[in-house]
Amino acid sequence: MEIMKKQALALQEQIVTWRRDLHQIPETEMDTVQTEAYICARLDEMGIPYRKGVAGHGVVAVLEGSKPGKVFAIRADCDGLPIKEEADLPFASTNGCMHACGHDVHTAMALGAAKILADNKDKLEGRVKFIFQPGEEGCKEGYGGAKRMIDDGALEDPRPDVLIGLHTGAIWKENFKPGDIGYHYSGIMACMDRFEILVKGKGSHGAYPHGSIDPISIACQIISELQTIVSREMNPVEPAVISIGEIHAGTAFNIIPGECRISGTVRALSTETRKFMASRIEEIARTVARGMRGDIELRYGWEGPSPVMNNAEVTEELRKVAVEILGEEHVKEIKNASMGGEDIAYFLEEIPGTFFFHPSCNEEKGQIYPHHNSRFAIDEDVLWIGPAVMSTMAIEWLKKHK
Secondary structure (H helix, E strand, O other): OHHHHHHHHHOHHHHHHHHHHHHOOOOEOOOOHHHHHHHHHHHHHHOOOEEEEEOOOEEEEEEEOOEEEEEEEEEEEOOEEOOOOOOOOOOOOOOOOEOOOOHHHHHHHHHHHHHHHHOOHHHOEEEEEEEEEOOOOOOOOOOOHHHHHHHOOOOOOOOOOEEEEEEEEOOOOOOOOOOOEEEOOOEEEEOOEEEEEEEEOEOEEOOOHHHOEOHHHHHHHHHHHHHHHHHHHOOOOOOEEEEEEEEEEOOOOOEEOOEEEEEEEEEEOOHHHHHHHHHHHHHHHHHHHHHOOOEEEEEEEOOOOOOEEOOHHHHHHHHHHHHHHHOHHHEEEOOOOEEEEOOHHHHHHHOOEEEEEEEOOOHHHOOOOOOOOOOOOOOHHHOOHHHHHHHHHHHHHHHHOO
16 A cells, blocks of 8 residues: 555656646536547546547547456546636636536546556556546536436446545535545435425416415425425424426516426435425415415426435445555544535446545645635645545455455
């Protein structure tokens, strides 16, 4: 493991270069043409065969070890966000989009792991599959990148026996600093469902409300009652969130409209809670609307990823590898799951694995802005850690699970 650590440290400057190159060409959703080309060019340099064009512009590469064995997978998302960058960086994006969630870092670190493993094929008893996935931030229509890549065969030929991935940045701030690794043995991130309620009433002049069935009044009552699902129907120790993000109605100040549209998100850490809240949203919204002489149409978006569920055994093996590389004091358990979502959930529904945390926002360097912020930035000094942990775990896991 000490050898792998030294190789990762020696590759640090190259990983930073890859990250900066990617940072300047952020692309959104599934439209990652330049990013795909960049990844393929680096894999060509390493001599690792790949399949490009997976679900559009995803890339799947397979590295053969010196001996036959099982298949270990490393997943890295590679898309950016439609945010104009305001971070003061010499390699800032200029195309109107931004890597504001660290996916440029994830891709660079996965390339780093690929380089280390390619240079150590003699120690590799099996195969390592690298999945470079666009569309993690979602798509305007339908499922995001993970589901689309799975549907296009990303997990086949060969099918992985285990899969890992990581998230950099500052999702979990408490007790974490750059140079650490965070792990969690079970559900680490929530589902990411979207719902839309169309409240249907009857329009009228604002001076004559008695002639209306006011959809705005109905919508207000629905919103108020939806909050009681979490506060009065959920076990207080079971994490759950219902948030309303949009209300749209009307065209003039003195006209009561005929319809009002509400949309929001549901977050949960279990499938049971997810299904319960979806059911109660429809029941409450329909009951309230009909009680006020209106009605609703509900669209519940199950295409959002499910909760991210880590496999405890794989997580423990990752923890041990990270401790060997960084020391016990730098490897810490994540106590509370995030209510944010991540579509690696689709991969982990298919393949046992773990999604771990790579802290990289350094407040002492002014990196105080959260993910999806136009000034989001990370500490590049710790980029070697991701490849060190991922490549070492690949070798150790394949050796142990022959």
